[in-house]
Amino acid sequence: xxxxxxxxxxxxxxxxxxxxxxxxxxxxxxxxxxxxxxxxxxxxxxxxxxxxxxxxxxxxxxxxxxxxxxxxxxxxxxxxxxxxxxxxxxxxxxxxxxxxxxxxxxxxxxxxxxxxxxxxxxxxxxxxxxxxxxxxxxxxxxxxxxxxxxxxxxxxxxxxxxxxxxxxxxxxxxxxxxxxxxxxxxxxxxxxxxxxxxxxxxxxxxxxxxxxxxxxxxxxxxxxxxxxxxxxxxxxxxxxxxxxxxxxxxxxxxxxxxxxxxxxxxxxxxxxxxxxxxxxxxxxxxxxxxxxxxxxxxxxxxxxxxxxxxxxxxxxxxxxxxxxxxxxxxxxxxxxxxxxxxxxxxxxxxxxxxxxxxxxxxxxxxxxxxxxxxxxxxxxxxxxxxxxxxxxxxxxxxxxxxxxxxxxxxxxxxxxxxxxxxxxxxxxxxxxxxxxxxxxxxxxxxxxxxxxxxxxxxxxxxxxxxxxxxxxxxxxxxxxxxxxxxxxxxxxxxxxxxxxxxxxxxxxxxxxxxxxxxxxxxxxxxxxxxxxxxxxxxxxxxxxxxxxxxxxxxxxxxxxxxxxxxxxxxxxxxxxxxxxxxxxxxxxxxxxxxxxxxxxxxxxxxxxxxxxxxxxxxxxxxxxxxxxxxxxxxxxxxxxxxxxxxxxxxxxxxxxxxxxxxxxxxxxxxxxxxxxxxxxxxxxxxx
Numbered sequence: 037x038x039x040x041x042x043x044x045x046x047x048x049x050x051x052x053x054x055x056x057x058x059x060x061x062x063x064x065x066x067x068x069x070x071x072x073x074x075x076x077x078x079x080x081x082x083x084x085x086x087x088x089x090x091x092x093x094x095x096x097x098x099x100x101x102x103x104x105x106x107x108x109x110x111x112x113x114x115x116x117x118x119x120x121x122x123x124x125x126x127x128x129x130x131x132x133x134x135x136x137x138x139x140x141x142x143x144x145x146x147x148x149x150x151x152x153x154x155x156x157x158x159x160x161x162x163x164x165x166x167x168x169x170x171x172x173x174x175x176x177x178x179x180x181x182x183x184x185x186x187x188x189x190x191x192x193x194x195x196x197x198x199x200x201x202x203x204x205x206x207x208x209x210x211x212x213x214x215x216x217x218x219x220x221x222x223x224x225x226x227x228x229x230x231x232x233x234x235x236x237x238x239x240x241x242x243x244x245x246x247x248x249x250x251x252x253x254x255x256x257x258x259x260x261x262x263x264x265x266x267x268x269x270x271x272x273x274x275x276x277x278x279x280x281x282x283x284x285x286x287x288x289x290x291x292x293x294x295x296x297x298x299x300x301x302x303x304x305x306x307x308x309x310x311x312x313x314x315x316x317x318x319x320x321x322x323x324x325x326x327x328x329x330x331x332x333x334x335x336x337x338x339x340x341x342x343x344x345x346x347x348x349x350x351x352x353x354x355x356x357x358x359x360x361x362x363x364x365x366x367x368x369x370x371x372x373x374x375x376x377x378x379x380x381x382x383x384x385x386x387x388x389x390x391x392x393x394x395x396x397x398x399x400x401x402x403x404x405x406x407x408x409x410x411x412x413x414x415x416x417x418x419x420x421x422x423x424x425x426x427x428x429x430x431x432x433x434x435x436x437x438x439x440x441x442x443x444x445x446x447x448x449x450x451x452x453x454x455x456x457x458x459x460x461x462x463x464x465x466x467x468x469x470x471x472x473x474x475x476x477x478x479x480x481x482x483x484x485x486x487x488x489x490x491x492x493x494x495x496x497x498x499x500x501x502x503x504x505x506x507x508x509x510x511x512x513x514x515x516x517x518x519x520x521x522x523x524x525x526x527x528x529x530x531x532x533x534x535x536x537x538x539x540x541x542x543x544x545x546x547x548x549x550x551x552x553x554x555x556x557x558x559x560x561x562x563x564x565x566x567x568x569x570x571x572x573x574x575x576x577x578x579x580x581x582x583x584x585x586x587x588x589x590x591x592x593x594x595x596x597x598x599x600x601x602x603x604x605x606x607x608x609x610x611x612x613x614x615x616x617x618x619x620x621x622x623x624x625x626x627x628x629x630x631x632x633x634x635x636x637x638x639x640x641x642x643x644x645x646x647x648x649x650x651x652x653x654x655x656x657x658x659x660x661x662x663x664x665x666x667x668x669x670x671x672x673x674x675x676x677x678x679x680x681x682x683x684x685x686x687x688x689x690x691x692x693x694x695x696x697x698x699x700x701x702x703x704x705x706x707x708x709x710x711x712x713x714x715x716x717x718x719x720x721x722x723x
């Protein structure tokens with residue numbers, strides 16, 4: 037579905053481009069900005085990975101007996117085929133038990149396939165200088181016996197020599213770790229001859245072009261990618277190009293070195309007769325960052341240069357917001373390939389073209405996905421949601437408020453096309469992992485709501501920088517991000533992540549209001565779209581009051597129960613009320629609140645008065661003060677999802693609540709009179 041939707045988008049956007057010849061064509065103006073960078077990012081992955089993970093559970097257990105420290109790929113590749121030949125050096129540290137075999141993943145054609153079917157053949161495996169006496173292969177699972185068992189906690193050097201042809205998703209229907217094309221598209225749909233081979237390994241396709249361990253939590257400490265190819269080609273990859281070596285028979289070897297931690301799926305190659313264009317970013321407080329761009333030819337550069345030249349400003353802005361560019365000791369860059377979007381290969385993104393939001397999105401991944409990588413595909417929103425929100429942050433910094441708001445509105449519209457959860461339950465399903473509506477757009481909405489929850493951009497961006505500092509070079513889960521934001525908020529946020537990460541659906545807020553003199557009353561009822569999963573969303577909401585003289589006032593009110601009645605003092609005659617006018621909350625659209633003269637607005641509503649609760653946090657007893665002198669009242673305790681979990685009667689003479697039956701967590705208390713009228717409310721934590 038996403039691929040088909042993308043195909044339509046691509047057909048439209050290519051019509052905007054200029055002719056692919058020497059004539060320079062001006063790129064579209066920013067007012068024509070495309071808002072589908074996340075869609076193009078998703079399409080690039082889904083289009084080339086229409087399969088589920090193949091490695092068996094038992095094989096993953098074998099791979100977890102060691103920790104990868106280093107990869108060195110030394111391969112022969114050309115821009116005209118999917119043939120691969122050479123070796124991969126894996127340096128690993130053995131776990132707490134001796135290692136008698138090395139388990140890894142490498143693509144093998146199904147048993148019984150014809151000789152012409154693409155496959156990668158293992159020539160030999162040499163471990164600590166001794167050839168493996170036997171290699172077992174079962175699908176992508178490969179296990180090489182060690183001639184001598186490696187001691188526990190020792191370093192092991194394994195060299196895997198192999199050759200063959202990488203599978204193509206166009207014929208094998210199992211993914212596309214490597215792809216190549218003989219023509220590319222530029223301009224108004226016109227194509228021109230250009231041979232290019234490139235990799236795209238996310239999420240499970242790295243083994244389709246090199247032997248590796250495809251487990252997210254095992255980042256290599258460093259890597260090298262050496263590629264021998266025709267002298268006419270350039271090779272783009274991770275890290276720093278240390279040297280190129282001229283070889284006999286009009287060949288050249290590109291030697292790329294990276295000394296930053298890297299996950300398996302971020303190791304990359306792109307091989308083509310590229311034109312190189314370099315520009316630079318100068319982030320405040322950090323070193324100058326070279327941006328190495330490999331583009332098709334001069335006509336391509338002429339067309340895209342203005343967009344490419346946005347990259348330095350994007351890096352400088354993100355460095356100020358997220359922390360300094362994490363790979364400044366190496367570089368940033370782009371390699372062009374017709375992959376149908378972008379892929380955030382570490383330090384050298386692969387893109388099919390350059391436009392504002394796509395470039396911002398893939399660059400954002402250098403922090404969100406590359407420097408800190410999700411520890412499980414269940415948490416892919418940590419990569420894609422934050423990269424998508426990076427588009428919005430770039431629009432805020434470099435575009436117009438109208439474009440930024442347009443992006444936000446479109447993002448919410450897309451998110452609400454799915455009632456699913458941001459949490460990915462099925463981590464073998466590529467389409468679900470890279471669900472555009474959930475992982476990208478709803479994920480971005482969750483980031484936006486965290487910003488709203490803190491209600492302080494200083495705290496919000498400090499939380500982002502803290503997360504990058506704590507988990508940089510490693511992996512993280514949603515729970516890790518939650519703890520960082522809880523430290524800034526100064527309270528538990530379990531209810532928020534239960535609602536918006538694990539939960540499903542969206543709230544709708546319908547309201548009625550009335551005014552009597554300077555007293556204004558607003559009654560709001562919240563309805564959840566998937567009540568069986570998430571019956572209630574506890575959240576603040578902004579309301580904009582418009583007065584008869586044209587002035588406005590925005591108030592922020594807490595929806596802590598399905599129906600809330602708020603009382604305000606206003607200076608003017610209210611003519612209309614708007615719910616969430618700045619689109620902070622992912623609420624479903626509904627009609628604006630209407631005036632209801634049956635609502636009393638002649639005095640402050642006591643139900644809006646906060647209760648004094650102590651001790652807070654509490655254990656078995658919660659004391660209440662300043663109760664109305666009405667004798668016995670009803671107390672209701674709600675959990676973070678809005679469910680009533682405790683009901684008790686409370687007497688004003690002894691205002692206390694027995695909480696010993698409650699599990700530790702955050703709760704909301706409301707007091708109701710004999711007619712069900714609200715008398716007071718508060719929140720507390722039980723230890």
